[in-house]
Amino acid sequence: MSDPIVEKPGTTSFLSGGGEIGVLIRELDWASTPLGPPSLWPQQLQTLTAVMLGSGHPMFIAWGPERIMIYNDGYASLLGMKHPRALGTPFEQVWSDIAGDVSPIMDRAFDGHAIHMGDITFLMRDRHGYPEEAHFTFSYTPVRDGDEDVAGVFCACTETTESVFALRRLRLLDEMNQRTRSLSNPQEVMQVTSRLLGEHLQATRCAYADVQTGGNRFTIRDDWTDGAPSTIGEYRLDDFGPRIASSLREGRTLVIQDVRGEYAGAEGAEMFLAMGVEAIICCPLVSDQGLTALMAVHNSIPRVWRPDEVRLVETVVERSWAHIQKIRSEEKLRAQDAYKDEFLATLAHELRNPLAPLRTGLEVLDLAQGDAAKSREVRAMMKRQLGVMVRLIDDLLDLSRVGRGLMELREHQIDLRIVASSAVETSRPLMNSRGHHLSVSLADEPVTVKGDATRMIQVLSNLLNNAAKYTPPGGRISLTVDKRDDIATVCVVDNGIGIPEEKLGDIFEMFRQIGSTPRSSESGLGIGLTLARKLVEMHGGTILAESDGIGMGSTFTVSLPLAVAETGRSSGDHGTVRVAPSASEPLRVLVVDDDEDTVLLMSMLISMRGHEVEKASTGKEALATVPRFRPHVMFLDIGLPSLDGYDVARAIREQADSSSIHLVALTGWGGEEDKARALEAGFDRHLTKPVDGASIAAILSETAKRNRRSPL
Ligand code: ADP
DSSP states (O other), X not given: OOOOOOOOTXXXXXXXXXXXHHHHHHHSOGGGSTTOOXXXXXXXXXXXXXXXXXXXXXXXXXXXXXXXXXXXXXXXXHHGGGTTTTTTSBHHHHTGGGHHHHHXXXXXXXXXXXXXXXXXXXXXXXXXXXXXXXXXXXXXXXXXXXXXXXXXXXEEEEEOHHHHHHHHHHHHHHHHHHHHTTOOOHHHHHHHHHHHHXXXXXXXEEEEEEEOTTSSEEEEXXXXXXXXXXXXEEEEGGGGOHHHHHHHHTTOOEEESOHHHHHXXXXXXXXXXXXXXXXXXXXXXXXXXXXXXXXXXXXXXXXXXXXXXXXXXXXXXXXXXXXXXXXXXXXXXXXXXXXXXXXXXXXXXXXXXXXXXXXXXXXXXXXXXXXXXXXXXXXXXXHHHHHHHHHHHHHHHHHHHHHTTOOOOOOEEEEHHHHHHHHXXXXXXXXXXXXXXXXXXXXXXXXXXXXXXXXXXXXXXXXXXXXXXXXXXXXXXXXXXXXXXXXXEEEEEEOSSOOOGGGTTGGGSTTOOOTTSOOOTTOOOSOHHHHHHHHXXXXXXXXXXXXXXXXXXXXXXXXXXXXXXXXXXXXXXXXXOOXXXXXXXXXXXXXXXXXXXXXXXXXXXXXXXXXXXXXXXXXXXXXXXXXXXXXXXXXXXXXXXXXXXXXXXXXXXXXXXXXXXXXXXXXXXXXXXXXXXXXXXXXXXXXXXXXXXXXXXXXXXXXXXXXXXXXX
């Protein structure tokens, strides 16, 4: 050590800058270091120090045979916990943890070589108190004294750790993307993802878990390990302690560096230790349904997780979840597409089925002229087949209307007991033909709900028909209408072929039919239950299917909210068209349709009831007929060429004395919007084709009643 020398004032002006480090340098007792007081430093060292302190780039100087370090603020942050001890300390002592790597380089620089290192990796131990990988780019420049000997080394350096890691992360995410892109199985996606993530983080294990609904049980289906035992199995989230469980449920990533240190004795620590886990990153995935999945990275020894590592796990979880969602929705679309194809095939089949007997029926009718008994029989058969077809097409139209949000309910206070009885009547022929025993049990008091009677009859008769269809002949079927608290229930129970448990959720999906169900002439298109559920849901209710399995029968329960019954209106007002007897007084009826067969058939039906009929096939012709014929009622097709039904109706209504004409629209489309449009054009009623005899009869008797009130 050199003798203490009194510092001369004014000679340390080169130390005036330097920010925070400048203060430390000025305060340091340099006299007690081999460099001695700054005022006596050689000129080169003074100049270099001034340059360094004036620069924002990380730099240091290692001076003298002891390689004593002087550095600036930029370099201080790179030293981590080694700063400020490093100031005035020999280089090898400061970097003792990587001396093996850096000393030879420094030696070469002191030998007079200028050195540039593009990217060098160090495994540091004590810069931040934990082992870490760090990357640098630097240059060492020898500085010579007056004798041309190397007196020190000047170093400028940049730490590139962040960008090296960022690049690696990008590469990893890219590789994950490449490798999982073509996978169509979520489990495979997770296998590849866990392996790549685990290897990248050099972790002990990387596991992915599905969380069951309810959010407590989770299942690790697969995990990647570095050779450590697998953790595949079922776990309870609560076993990991309340703190961890609630943090994950709230979607917060769990980061534990040292289970023993942070969780010593705490609930949940044993769980991790038993799995050989001492450090963990666990990232939850919270969807609309709550906690859905977990990705866990384990380490068998304590580990300080860097923020970018935690962020990486989170990114991987988000991305793989998005990928899996995409796979699932594609799967769903594919399935939906397949169902649609199947549906079209079934549809064609189902529509053709009734056509064959109808055609044969016609031929038989032609041949059986005069054989009254045979004709009756054939006509009955043809009516049944036509009924099947009309029902099918109605269902299809209804479903499309519900699907497009165009279905409107005509809601009244309805007594479900009456609705159920109507449904029973509708289904009675099928029940009888299959020889089933049907028992009906109705509550003693009205079971009043707010709803559309026609739609509810449709729902219940669908359930009854299904019970009849899917129960072998001679079965027992029951229907119960009841109420409890503020809920009305209708239960249809059969002892038929039953439904396998795993299909119970499926049968309400569009076009779904159970593969094992024997196809019979009665099976439909697989849309009945879809429509039923939608209708019930529109009523604010639910429909539930239960079965103990194949051969064990099925139970369908419709639940609807009870209405506060309006006195005197709780029953009877359920909107079905009652079939009236034929009118006693003959009416003048004008039938307008461009389809000859329709006109012919309707005219026949009407004149058979003793009324006077005239026909027209265009709107013009109809308008010409009205003043002469003065019809009581007009059945008017909407889809007429040139002047359509709406135009005709409007023209008629414009005439002064036309208010007594009962105007009935006939259309193929029975949507609410069509009906509204018809009413607006001046129609009194609206019928959807094909019109049946009962509806025509009902209109005629309604007209007769109107006439009695207001004679022409
Ligand atoms: P469809 O009867 O026209 O096939 P649905 O939508 O009404 O269509 O029913 C869907 C499927 O649900 C049926 O094909 C049948 O497999 C099953 N299913 C419905 N009701 C019952 C029942 N009571 N018993 C057994 N299976 C049934």
